[in-house]
Amino acid sequence: MVKMGEFWATLGSVIASLMFVRAILKEYFPYQLWGYIEKYSHKLVRFVYPYIEITFPEFTDERLKRSEIFSAIQTYLSANDSVRTRASRFKADVVKDSKSIVLSMDDKEEVTDEFKGVKVWWVLGKNTPKRDFSFSFYPAADEKRFYKLTFHKSHRDLITGSYISHVLDEGKATTVRNRQRKLYSNNPSKNWHGWKATKWSHVHFEHPATFDTLAMERKKKEDIKKDLKKFSESKEYYKKIGKAWKRGYLLYGPPGTGKSTMVAAMANFLNYDIYDLELTTVQDNTELRTLLIETSSKSIIVIEDIDCSLDLTGQREKKKEKDDEEEETDPIKKKQKEMEKERDKSSKVTLSGLLNFIDGLWSACGGERIIVFTTNFVDKLDPALIRRGRMDKRIEMSYCSFEAFKVLAKNYLNIEWHELYAEIERMLAETDMTPADVAENLMPKSDEENAESCLKNLIEALEVAKEEARKKAEEEVRLKAEKEKKEKEKSAEENVNKEEETSGNKDKEFGSIDHKEGKIVEN
Structure with missing residues (x-):
């Protein structure tokens, strides 16, 4: 026991001596010499x-x-x-x-x-860190x-x-x-500068939409999911072929067919953030590029209703004269034209700038991005904007089919089949109704309503929609007939005027000839 105590005492003395020698060397030896000692030690x-x-x-x-x-x-x-x-x-x-x-x-x-x-x-x-008592504007480390x-x-x-x-x-x-996924929205450029200023503001993205709850045919949904999964796993493939790791989707169809819900389902399926880009707040192409740089990978960049965002539609010059004529007779179109002019003054984003945003050199900044355009009128878009390579996949969001209805019935009423399904299937084949309208009729309005009453409400709504569609079609036929009648009357009147003008010119010609012969002829 005594020997053990002596050992620890000796060890403590040795350690203390070494520490003392180290302190002396560090204090009095030249800096260069101390560096060599540390290096070789x-x-x-x-x-x-x-x-x-x-x-x-x-x-x-x-x-x-x-x-x-x-x-x-x-x-x-x-x-x-x-x-x-x-x-x-x-x-x-x-x-x-x-x-x-x-x-x-x-x-x-x-x-x-x-x-x-x-x-x-x-x-x-x-x-x-060592305490520093010197004055500084920055907080202590x-x-x-x-x-x-x-x-x-x-x-x-x-x-x-x-x-x-x-x-x-x-x-x-x-x-x-x-991570908690986010939904971003771009801020106006006047708010980009200052303390804690950001180009994108965000909220937590908690939209519950999934492909299971999306009102669409099962085969079509599986095709979209397969395409999304393949894209998310193709980093090396895009690198191999020398293309930026991105993909474009065009969602088109009437209002209420689920285009925004589709974007939410895509984000939930891939676990991506969403950047909702409002083009009307972007001043020019430079700001558009700056916003793109600020987006992160694993994200979906969405431009909703792109046909209404800016004057980016094709064949503008071709339709200009026709639009000007319609403005004079249609006050609604005249008001829309004024709003478009005011909007174009505030934003100088061009079609060329948007195309570079999609697949130009700047689009390669970052990776694993999906760009989504939504529109109600695909025919209005410039062909250069939606060609293959920019919009890689086009998805038509159409009216509610019977298969889509069954998804909604399961979501809202928790039923797989009902005796009224046959009648609803027949009426959906004859009548156009959006999934949003179908869902509105399937949603119980009170505790007394059950599945059967909701289905009957839908049948009544389909009957009303069918009757309205019939009246609208008749009205269109009537207006078309009136327009054709007016055009024929106008054409006939123009022909009569043309014949009278031609006849008058001939009489003048004959009169001048007779005058040369010395005869006086009254025309």
């Missing part, structure tokens, strides 16, 4: 110490920007069950943009991980954490190559799966 340690250590700091620069690598490692270690079970102390964090609380390693906690049979050690450390990875030097290539890439990829993928 580190070589000596590396010679006898067979492990390599890599440090990943939490912050990357003086502005205290959090490192994406640190966040990815934190997420990987927190989500990896085999790693997490080896830890005994955790810290609960609310990670930005995450849906739930994340349990991470506590300070100075060490865990082990295995990769292809190789064992590594992770430890969460912390650096406490906080404690800075770091992850330290330790592994045997014989596995250097495996760990520094494959393992670290594996950790970062898994961490980022987990972050994407767990």
